[in-house]
Amino acid sequence: MMFALVIGYRLFFHPLSTYPGPLLAKVSDIYAGFYALGMRLHLVMYSDLKKYGPVVRHGPNKLVFSSPKALQGNFSTLYNRDEDILTFQDIYNNERVTKSHVYELTVTSGKPSIFNAIDKQKHRRKRKLIGQAITDKAMRSFEPTMLGQIDIFIKEVLLASKASQPVNITDFTKRLGADIVGHLAFGYALNMQTDPTNRFVLQGLAVGSYQNNSFMQFPMLKNLRLQNLLIIVGYKSRMKYKNLLQQMITHRLSQEKHARNDLYSFVVDHLDDPTVGVTTSELWSEALFFFPAGGDTTTTAMSALFFYLAQYRDVYEKLTTEIRQTFDSEVSIRNGPQLSSCKYLRACIDEALRMSPPVGGTLWRELYSDELYNGPFIVDGHMIPPGTQVGVSIYALHHDEQYFDDPFVFRPDRWLTEDQAILSRMNSAFSPFSIGGRGCAGKAMAYLEASLVIAKTLWRFDFTLAPGRKGQVGMGVAGKGTGRSRPKEFQLYDTSGSRHDGPNLIFRERHL
Template structure:
């Protein structure tokens, strides 16, 4: 049976030529780099900013942003106002990744000034996704139409990113220990035309990858918990049994021991993957031998790949694949060869963060951010779906199957709406962060 690892971890396979459409000013970033040596160098460039040590140093900033998010939830809970979790998760993820990248407070959670950023990022993703899957359109100058339609919001974002980089550059070594500091230590030129440098394109990719994917994982988890009461109760019990206070919920052994929390997050990303489409691959141009995948000889120049959404809903890998079952990710007492083989097949097919050397470099950061935000929410609040039509937002509607499935729009990453939830504070625990938002 075909495993995605046969494709995405093969030494004789490289990224497809379609990734070239995302290259600007002849400068690659870690996402667009097709050459393996160049990709390795790019990965080495951003790696130090995403190590466990770097995450520990950044954690106070992340927790500060999560506290702002919790205060927003508290404010809504005091009036019974339903909360759109896609919106909250999107702004939280953006503020965190900007702080991680440049030590810069984007403040989308508390002010409207920079809330245009998700729309600006979506424009680039829409266009790139079309070029990625319908390559010939990129040769027809259709992008000029996109540029004209979205010029204002795109240029507004570019000016913001340029301002952010220049502001951070002016701080030099005295600034925060952030992504920028790691990049500049590698002698990347931050002066001159900012928009043509390595730093610009790595930063742009970090903002996209670090915000959209985490926001989708967080929103999806809240959606499935709100519609699966037994799973909700089980996770609530785990969080409130392991931790003795909200301040304890941070990176460390206790958070790592929340196995059902991790299972819920993984099951949510299986059901609604943050990057649901196909990441195209082709035979490495330097490889001269016939390429065989799953018993099929792949003609040279042919693009191939696996849709994360499709394989995550393939019954051969994930039985009862349209049901939310976090238990499938937990260890079982059965050690039969059949059971172990089935579990290996399942893990091999889980591609929420892609696979191999091209997998998501920020995987650990994404899990930490998502786990902390969800665990803290469940510590301080109870919640349920909003009543009426608002409570149905995010679920399948007419023309789209799966009323119990969180609906995604594939734009390379995803766009989504909902779920709308109503929160209730637990006693006086909210006094931990009783300060104005």
């Protein structure tokens, strides 16, 4: 009886009852939870937004949007009580909005990290401190280390090319990303590119990301302690991961505090300051966030771009020409004016990020406090009831034909148009790193790493898809189902980041 009353209320009397959406989603988080467990919630959201319109009820207390106004708004004006004017407000730049309470379900150490801190002041303090490791000055200091790791990547590709072995780009770039983050966050050489010993970390991170996303989309899993079913998966890897983490911390603390250009060196003089709000012990938890935030994001961008270059040979030829005409040697490829002049390279990276956003799902937000502003919470003209989670489906927005012509075609030239109206329209709907105070602090680092890897690889090698079934890894398959049927789309699997596989490529060294 109670169950029927709850369903009846959510369908007919709930403040969100007038919004369209799948029937099951209106009455239960089981809908989102089911597709989150299947790692295709981003595809289902895209399909639902196409079916029901730009605002969809995707849970009993959730509204998902697909519009630039909801993403970043045209106006930042707050509700004016004196003039009684309602203006549009966005979600992610809005001072009244914070991360949804579901992020609390991902707290494991008892203290929130930069990823799951809901308190805005606490998040700002953490972000300001951690951000010191990825400022322009810090990146200039760290660049030689990054270049050294990229050179190892090139050597590993060279070894595979001499053996005529296919290179799984996802595997190679994940190892590269983890090695770079290991040096940046802990000043520690994980050596994943050349030694398999620590590669279990990647599996542990993937399991953790999947688990967190499942909890956030379907809180009942954790509330009913059903999370134990998920925790069993990868338990051994997580224990090994914790032991390695302790080893990394002990190793770093045994050195002089400024011995390396890493996170600890950049922030150590500000730790345990009450105005900062981050203790030395908490710093290591924050450092862990660099792995998914830095490693996974860049890995997805690079894997996707290699995939699309293999699929679109005209783009491949044009980008290869730009790189080889700009640089006279591989060693000359580094951060600076020459790299910045490669406009087509940047367009290719942006197009890969549009087609295959590293975080393609919805970053849920909710009203934080009305202590300063007592007006209604408006998103893209919709008055949002208290207690409602709101968010934008990035994957859906990136593939909306209102903002991107032929949205499932990889076309980097779209970003080089001289038509400012078209460019403005696209940029309003483009958000691979999120925006606002919670946006990705490492955006510049991600672009730099991707640019260097792609440029150095294309300068040194030619490549094609591996023959046979190996060459099909990463592709969609005709008739496979919702969002999985496009062969020329790099397939992503939605966790709180993205899982993917491939492409498998055959590299041939250039003979100069």
